[in-house]
Amino acid sequence: MSRLFLYLPLALFALLAAWFAVGLRHDPSRIPSVLIDKPLPEFSLPAIEGHDNALSSENIVGEVALVNVFASWCVPCAIEHPQLMKIAAEEDLLITGINWKERPGDGAAWLRRLGDPYNYIGDDADGRVAIDFGVTGAPETFVVGHDGRIRYKQVGPITEQIWTEDIKPVVDQLRKEAEK
Amino acid sequence: MKAVSLQFLIVLMLAALLNMAAFAVEPDEVLDDPALEARAIEISRNLRCVVCQSQSIDDSNAPLAKDMRVIVRERLTAGDSDAEVYAFLVDRYGDYVLLKPPVQQNTVLLWAAPALVLLAACIGAAFFLMRMKRADEEAGDTAGDNAKPGL
Amino acid sequence: MIAELGNFALIVALMAALWQAVFPLMGAVRRDRALAAGSANSALAQLALIAFAFGCLTIAYAQSDFSVANVVQNSHSAKPFVYKLTGVWGNHEGSMLLWVLILAVFGAAVAMTRAGSLKVVTLAAQGAIAAAFIAFILFTSNPFERVLPAASDGMDLNPLLQDPGLIIHPPFLYLGYVGYSVTFAYAIAGLIRGRIDAEWARAVRPFALAAWVFLTIGIAIGSWWAYYELGWGGFWAWDPVENASFMPWLAGTAFLHSVRVVEKRGALKVWTVLLAILAFSLSLVGTFLVRSGILTSVHAFAVDPERGMFILAILALAIGGALTLFALRAGALRAEGAFQPASREGALIVNNVLLVTMTATVFIGTFYPLFIDVLTGERLTVGAPYFNAVFAPLTLLLLFAMAPGAVLAWKKGRLGAAFRQAAPAAGAAAVAMIIALWMTWPKSAAAAFAAGLAVWAGGGALIELARRVDLFSSPKRSLARFAGLPRSFIGMTIAHVGMAVVIIGAMGAGVWRTETVRLMNIGDVISAGGYEATLKSVDEVQGPNFISETATFDISRNGRQLDSFAAERRYYPVRQMQTTEAAIRTTFFGDFYLSVGERQTEAGWAVKAWYNPLVLWLWLGSGLLALGGVVAALPAAQRKPVQSPAAEGAPA
Numbered sequence: 016m017s018r019l020f021l022y023l024p025l026a027l028f029a030l031l032a033a034w035f036a037v038g039l040r041h042d043p044s045r046i047p048s049v050l051i052d053k054p055l056p057e058f059s060l061p062a063i064e065g066h067d068n069a070l071s072s073e074n075i076v077g078e079v080a081l082v083n084v085f086a087s088w089c090v091p092c093a094i095e096h097p098q099l100m101k102i103a104a105e106e107d108l109l110i111t112g113i114n115w116k117e118r119p120g121d122g123a124a125w126l127r128r129l130g131d132p133y134n135y136i137g138d139d140a141d142g143r144v145a146i147d148f149g150v151t152g153a154p155e156t157f158v159v160g161h162d163g164r165i166r167y168k169q170v171g172p173i174t175e176q177i178w179t180e181d182i183k184p185v186v187d188q189l190r191k192e193a194e195k
Numbered sequence: 196m197k198a199v200s201l202q203f204l205i206v207l208m209l210a211a212l213l214n215m216a217a218f219a220v221e222p223d224e225v226l227d228d229p230a231l232e233a234r235a236i237e238i239s240r241n242l243r244c245v246v247c248q249s250q251s252i253d254d255s256n257a258p259l260a261k262d263m264r265v266i267v268r269e270r271l272t273a274g275d276s277d278a279e280v281y282a283f284l285v286d287r288y289g290d291y292v293l294l295k296p297p298v299q300q301n302t303v304l305l306w307a308a309p310a311l312v313l314l315a316a317c318i319g320a321a322f323f324l325m326r327m328k329r330a331d332e333e334a335g336d337t338a339g340d341n342a343k344p345g346l
Numbered sequence: 347m348i349a350e351l352g353n354f355a356l357i358v359a360l361m362a363a364l365w366q367a368v369f370p371l372m373g374a375v376r377r378d379r380a381l382a383a384g385s386a387n388s389a390l391a392q393l394a395l396i397a398f399a400f401g402c403l404t405i406a407y408a409q410s411d412f413s414v415a416n417v418v419q420n421s422h423s424a425k426p427f428v429y430k431l432t433g434v435w436g437n438h439e440g441s442m443l444l445w446v447l448i449l450a451v452f453g454a455a456v457a458m459t460r461a462g463s464l465k466v467v468t469l470a471a472q473g474a475i476a477a478a479f480i481a482f483i484l485f486t487s488n489p490f491e492r493v494l495p496a497a498s499d500g501m502d503l504n505p506l507l508q509d510p511g512l513i514i515h516p517p518f519l520y521l522g523y524v525g526y527s528v529t530f531a532y533a534i535a536g537l538i539r540g541r542i543d544a545e546w547a548r549a550v551r552p553f554a555l556a557a558w559v560f561l562t563i564g565i566a567i568g569s570w571w572a573y574y575e576l577g578w579g580g581f582w583a584w585d586p587v588e589n590a591s592f593m594p595w596l597a598g599t600a601f602l603h604s605v606r607v608v609e610k611r612g613a614l615k616v617w618t619v620l621l622a623i624l625a626f627s628l629s630l631v632g633t634f635l636v637r638s639g640i641l642t643s644v645h646a647f648a649v650d651p652e653r654g655m656f657i658l659a660i661l662a663l664a665i666g667g668a669l670t671l672f673a674l675r676a677g678a679l680r681a682e683g684a685f686q687p688a689s690r691e692g693a694l695i696v697n698n699v700l701l702v703t704m705t706a707t708v709f710i711g712t713f714y715p716l717f718i719d720v721l722t723g724e725r726l727t728v729g730a731p732y733f734n735a736v737f738a739p740l741t742l743l744l745l746f747a748m749a750p751g752a753v754l755a756w757k758k759g760r761l762g763a764a765f766r767q768a769a770p771a772a773g774a775a776a777v778a779m780i781i782a783l784w785m786t787w788p789k790s791a792a793a794a795f796a797a798g799l800a801v802w803a804g805g806g807a808l809i810e811l812a813r814r815v816d817l818f819s820s821p822k823r824s825l826a827r828f829a830g831l832p833r834s835f836i837g838m839t840i841a842h843v844g845m846a847v848v849i850i851g852a853m854g855a856g857v858w859r860t861e862t863v864r865l866m867n868i869g870d871v872i873s874a875g876g877y878e879a880t881l882k883s884v885d886e887v888q889g890p891n892f893i894s895e896t897a898t899f900d901i902s903r904n905g906r907q908l909d910s911f912a913a914e915r916r917y918y919p920v921r922q923m924q925t926t927e928a929a930i931r932t933t934f935f936g937d938f939y940l941s942v943g944e945r946q947t948e949a950g951w952a953v954k955a956w957y958n959p960l961v962l963w964l965w966l967g968s969g970l971l972a973l974g975g976v977v978a979a980l981p982a983a984q985r986k987p988v989q990s991p992a993a994e995g996a997p998a
Contacts, residue, residue, distance in 0.1 A: 018677050021616070021672065021673045021676050021677055022673045024620060024623075024669045024672065024673070025666070025669040025670055025672070025673050028627075028665055028666060028669050029666070032658065032661065032662050032665075032666065034716075034717065034720055035634070035640065035658055035661075036655075036658060037720050038640050038716045038719070038720050039638060039640055039651055039654045039655060039658065040651070041640075041716070041719055041720060045725070046245065046288070046289070046291055046725055047289070047723065047724075047725060048289075049285075049286070049287070049288065049289040050287070116258060116262075141262070141265075142258070142259070142262040143262070143266070145262075146259075146262055146263065146266060146287060147287060148287070149287040149288050149289075150259075151245045151246050151259065151288075152246055152259075225863060240731065241731050243727045243729060248585060248586075249583050249584065249585035249586065249729060249730070250583065251729070251730070254578050254580065254583075256943075289724075289725060290724070290725070290726050290727070291725040291726060291727050292727070293726075293727060294727055294728075294729030294730060294731050294732070295729065295731035295732045295735065296726050296727065296728060296732065301718055301722065301724055301726070302714075302726065304714075305710065305711070305714045305728065305732075306736075308706070308707065308710045309703060309706070309707045309710075309736045309740065312702070312703045312706040312707065312710075313699070313700075313703040313740075316698075316699040316702055316703055317699055319699075320695050320696070320698070320699045323614075323617075323695065324687040324692055324695065325687075327613060327681075327684045327685050327686075327687070327691075328684075328685075328686055328687055329684075330681070330684035331684035331685055331686055331757075331758075333684075334684055
């Protein structure tokens with residue numbers, strides 16, 4: 016009996032090592048959104064400087080849409096931007112932007128320089144709406160179904176690969192659901 | 196070279212994180228009502244700065260932490276209870292935002308673990324001590340080694 | 347050329363380590379003395395080679411050789427020279443090289459000990475560990491890699507690491523971590539030889555004490571650094587990486603106590619050898635945790651799953667191997683002596699019960715989020731409030747047990763008598779508690795209780811000292827008796843008092859602190875803890891590789907003008923990072939601590955002031971802990987032959 020006890024540390028360690036090995040494949044910075052399958056938060060944001068297409072939740076509900084959180088001070092947003100432009104050109108998809116914690120005018124200037132892929136843009140200067148979305152950084156993108164529920168969340172820039180492999184299938188699926 | 200550029204990116208990200216170390220609560224956030232402010236600080240110490248590591252929003256200088264501190268104070272001023280303030284943030288960020296996880300199904304083990312380990316260690320120690328006591332009494336030599344102060 | 351030489355030296359060191367792990371062991375088995383004796387030489391050669399490689403990397407840094415990738419990523423031509431040198435270990439690759447260098451130093455230290463039955467096997471185990479980690483460096487983390495074409499300048503060292511505290515923090519920490527490799531190797535050797543006895547305990551104890559002292563100092567410096575550099579006056583955040591250093595410390599502390607039972611009574615062998623394995627295993631797990639990125643952390647080095655797998659493989663071999671050996675061989679160990687539950691030995695077991703529970707608690711708390719993530723994909727956070735909540739009662743129990751533990755007699759004591767003997771400490775504790783309550787009301791009464799218990803714990807150790815030296819006889823007699831006391835007993839007394847001082851400091855800095863925050867313009871006043879600081883000026887100052895905004899304050903206390911001090915915010919353009927340099931006025935009774943934030947429009951600068959009572963006691967107490975360890979590790983005093991061995995001392 017007491018001999019068996021001597022194997023206990025080894026057994027515990029074996030479990031631990033296996034669990035570490037699995038854990039290594041997990042991304043520790045991943046924070047799953049608690050908002051998946053929940054209705055879009057209700058909000059209403061003013062337009063950014065020089066634009067008149069202000070964004071509120073009512074603009075989104077009823078359509079399949081992307082809600083993209085961006086800012087001119089965010090380096091990865093600039094990396095993501097060409098992909099958003101491409102999606103806007105190629106897809107018939109509602110693309111909305113939340114301009115997060117931006118000084119007045121900066122977001123508009125940034126869009127003038129890089130192009131504007133958004134149908135609606137809301138100015139979230141104090142970051143309140145971003146918190147309603149559980150945003151932890153920019154860029155983040157939410158895919159919303161026609162029923163107004165959030166179905167997918169992308170943390171970090173949308174690349175070509177992420178778009179075709181992860182996001183577009185969700186969008187296509189949601190469109191199919193919408194047609195029914 | 197690819198490895199180097201990847202590392203550089205990580206360094207950048209890390210730098211962004213560390214940039215946010217330091218200042219925390221700013222004077223313009225402080226509530227006039229000291230009792231309310233004390234509650235706000237206590238709550239803030241239990242909320243994780245979600246973009247930092249192991250820092251509460253009370254300690255962190257990250258802009259998002261500041262936004263969350265402001266929200267905590269807004270909710271309190273609006274008359275929310277402490278539990279309601281926590282719930283407000285958990286609804287948006289999940290249990291991840293709580294530095295002290297609530298006792299629930301997936302944390303039972305976490306909260307019970309120290310007591311269970313202590314119990315197991317006590318039982319093990321008790322068995323061992325009893326065995327030693329028996330062995331000692333069988334040996335018949337029960338005089339303490341340095342029991343006498345004068346020795 | 348320098349980098350290639352270093353690389354080559356490291357490859358040869360790998361071969362020396364492999365040789366050391368295999369051939370002397372074969373020599374021992376075949377009773378070939380010449381082959382067996384080779385292990386000491388190969389340990390020394392390994393040290394020389396790794397030191398040479400480390401020197402090469404240091405030269406590359408000193409010369410700002412930007413054709414070496416590691417230098418490019420972590421240095422800059424404008425960086426102060428001393429930080430160029432210390433930047434060698436301010437990154438993953440270089441710090442791994444320091445790690446194996448320290449491993450080689452300990453290997454050489456074992457090689458210099460007297461030849462004994464354990465030595466060859468111990469060195470073989472050390473060689474195997476060294477080989478694994480040198481291979482890790484060569485295959486996944488080579489600091490000598492070149493970049494072509496050479497970069498024109500470097501990316502600078504993380505400014506948080508450009509600090510005197512962080513020059514010495516990692517070396518001490520590694521000395522501690524790696525020091526336990528010797529304890530571990532001795533455990534392997536003892537298991538293989540079937541000899542875990544008083545001789546084994548005496549051989550291993552100095553190394554365990556050395557590792558423990560280094561780890562204590564390393565942790566203390568790390569927490570001191572966090573206190574003055576991170577700008578919010580905290581000294582311990584229960585960050586995963588801090589926990590990674592705390593777990594081997596706790597397990598090592600448990601080992602130092604249990605090994606006394608082995609030495610004294612020839613009992614508790616199985617458990618003690620398991621603790622020896624555990625202490626180093628937790629060091630390895632810590633290394634894994636910091637360098638695999640399995641839990642992100644502000645302190646973590648660059649994340650790389652390939653590295654993680656490599657270290658995990660080393661873990662599996664080293665820990666898995668040792669525990670297999672343990673399972674097969676520990677059953678053959680037999681207790682030689684016995685004792686009553688109410689005895690010093692019993693108290694040491696109580697100590698072990700609590701310290702092991704603490705170790706497990708830190709471990710579970712640190713890894714629980716990963717556990718849940720792997721199991722269900724849910725993300726949780728286990729932060730400081732959890733650890734404080736579960737650690738407080740365990741610490742109180744430990745403090746409570748320390749006083750009777752220190753006065754109980756070996757083999758057979760009486761609990762009632764022990765408590766009676768410790769009674770004066772209870773009186774002192776009550777007084778301390780009342781004073782603390784009175785001074786800090788209405789802050790936490792639990793903290794006052796903890797401080798009182800700390801006085802009880804430290805007092806217990808001092809009472810036993812007073813009894814041993816017969817304090818109330820005559821000074822001459824007491825002094826003579828003091829000189830005759832075993833070093834281990836004196837060390838224990840110092841360390842227990844140190845522990846008490848640390849606890850009181852933690853209550854002061856953690857619970858009794860007060861803070862104020864306000865916007866300040868030139869001439870405005872902020873106050874905390876009776877201090878007042880007047881903002882005199884804010885200047886922009888150009889540093890070597892940073893720009894500083896320096897705010898100078900005049901300080902006064904209770905109306906009396908004292909000196910002035912300055913708080914800074916530094917901007918490091920290369921890394922685009924900001925750091926804060928807090929202004930701190932330290933006294934024995936408390937720190938006045940100021941930190942300056944951003945200028946907020948015309949209203950002025952955001953300034954936060956703390957009064958941190960007794961925070962100095964944290965480092966003083968840590969110093970006492972380390973001193974106690976050093977004293978206990980010193981070679982025993984020349985004993986008079988008449989003295990019975992039974993009068994020997996207490997645990998370290």
